[in-house]
Amino acid sequence: MKAIVVKPSSKGVEVRDVNEKEVQNFGRVKVRIIENGICGTDREIVQGKMTSARAPQGRDWLVLGHEALGVVEEPFGEFKVNDVVMPVNRRGCGKCNNCLMGRADHCETGEFVEAGISDMDGFMREYYYDDPKYLVKVPKGIEDIAILAQPLSDLEKSVNEIIKVQERVYWTCNDGTFSCRRALVIGSGPIGILVSMLLRSHSFQVIVANRREPTEIEDQIFQEIGAEYFNSAKGYTELKGRFDVIFNASTAPPTVIEDIIPFLNYNGVLGLFGFPPSGEMKLSFQEIQRLSLKGVAILGLANGQKPHFEEAMRHLSQWKITWPKTTNKLITRTVHVDEAPKVLSFKEENEIKVKIRW
Numbered sequence: 493m494k495a496i497v498v499k500p501s502s503k504g505v506e507v508r509d510v511n512e513k514e515v516q517n518f519g520r521v522k523v524r525i526i527e528n529g530i531c532g533t534d535r536e537i538v539q540g541k542m543t544s545a546r547a548p549q550g551r552d553w554l555v556l557g558h559e560a561l562g563v564v565e566e567p568f569g570e571f572k573v574n575d576v577v578m579p580v581n582r583r584g585c586g587k588c589n590n591c592l593m594g595r596a597d598h599c600e601t602g603e604f605v606e607a608g609i610s611d612m613d614g615f616m617r618e619y620y621y622d623d624p625k626y627l628v629k630v631p632k633g634i635e636d637i638a639i640l641a642q643p644l645s646d647l648e649k650s651v652n653e654i655i656k657v658q659e660r661v662y663w664t665c666n667d668g669t670f671s672c673r674r675a676l677v678i679g680s681g682p683i684g685i686l687v688s689m690l691l692r693s694h695s696f697q698v699i700v701a702n703r704r705e706p707t708e709i710e711d712q713i714f715q716e717i718g719a720e721y722f723n724s725a726k727g728y729t730e731l732k733g734r735f736d737v738i739f740n741a742s743t744a745p746p747t748v749i750e751d752i753i754p755f756l757n758y759n760g761v762l763g764l765f766g767f768p769p770s771g772e773m774k775l776s777f778q779e780i781q782r783l784s785l786k787g788v789a790i791l792g793l794a795n796g797q798k799p800h801f802e803e804a805m806r807h808l809s810q811w812k813i814t815w816p817k818t819t820n821k822l823i824t825r826t827v828h829v830d831e832a833p834k835v836l837s838f839k840e841e842n843e844i845k846v847k848i849r850w
């Protein structure tokens with residue numbers, strides 16, 4: 493079968509034939525891949541820049557891909573032929589309590605594996621076999637945008653976690669929702685857009701910041717979902733007021749964290765999701781003390797598991813109805829698998845999500 497293959501820590505990517513026996517499989521449901529999504533992580537691996545990328549034991553190459561949509565070809569368990577499914581991409585270490593309870597997002601050994609990233613073959617191949625426990629059913633009517641459920645699952649987990657942590661204070665507003673809470677999202681890429689949609693769905697006031705004017709598409713999206721856009725090219729001082737949530741959805745230099753910390757409200761949350769490939773930041777003792785006196789929580793946010801994929805599917809179904817213009821704009825290009833090396837090697841202007849079709 494054809495697969496998209498990389499050699500971790502060296503640059504390059506190729507579409508080549510692999511033997512069914514030499515790639516990893518994980519269960520008895522045969523899934524034929526319909527499409528894959530690509531994101532910054534895939535591109536970092538292809539550029540040889542992702543230090544945590546690793547091939548499965550015993551070889552130097554890896555099947556790429558952690559965002560996938562497929563159709564069941566050989567049924568097993570609750571999965572029937574022709575069911576459209578999405579695989580959960582991070583799998584547990586098999587040792588710690590969190591992993592054993594289906595929450596590899598909180599793995600305690602750090603020995604989890606990630607499809608197409610570390611120690612586990614990914615989903616950019618014609619077909620593979622999986623365990624029902626790692627498959628999520630795609631509801632009817634959202635097949636065109638369902639690929640977004642993978643990145644969105646990470647954000648569902650993130651926003652859930654922020655809300656959970658804030659149970660430490662009286663955080664809901666006098667209408668019982670979060671409508672009086674202000675969230676600042678740093679970055680207006682696919683992650684910035686998806687997390688803004690999610691925060692709006694939870695009634696937060698949302699301001700999205702990037703160091704340039706918004707594109708026409710961004711303008712239309714933020715208008716429809718009711719988020720404000722802020723050009724942060726000259727810093728954040730013109731932003732009025734403080735924020736209850738600041739969510740870093742960018743790969744901007746770490747100094748951006750230094751710049752925005754003063755804008756955190758009392759009892760606020762700084763959500764760390766996006767990271768630059770390198771760089772340094774400094775926090776003085778006084779600044780740390782100020783954060784501490786303000787009761788700020790700094791949360792490391794990564795990875796969604798099956799419950800979050802399911803929530804992501806529900807939100808995508810809802811958003812197709814409430815924000816149809818936005819959901820129509822999120823997939824900016826679909827290419828055939830032969831063009832995959834090209835789209836994996838560089839990012840197009842105005843790109844939001846690119847899909848590879850098998």
Ligand SMILES: [Zn+2]
Nearest residue numbers: 531532533558
């Ligand atoms: Zn990704």
Ligand SMILES: [Zn+2]
Nearest residue numbers: 585588591599
């Ligand atoms: Zn674990």
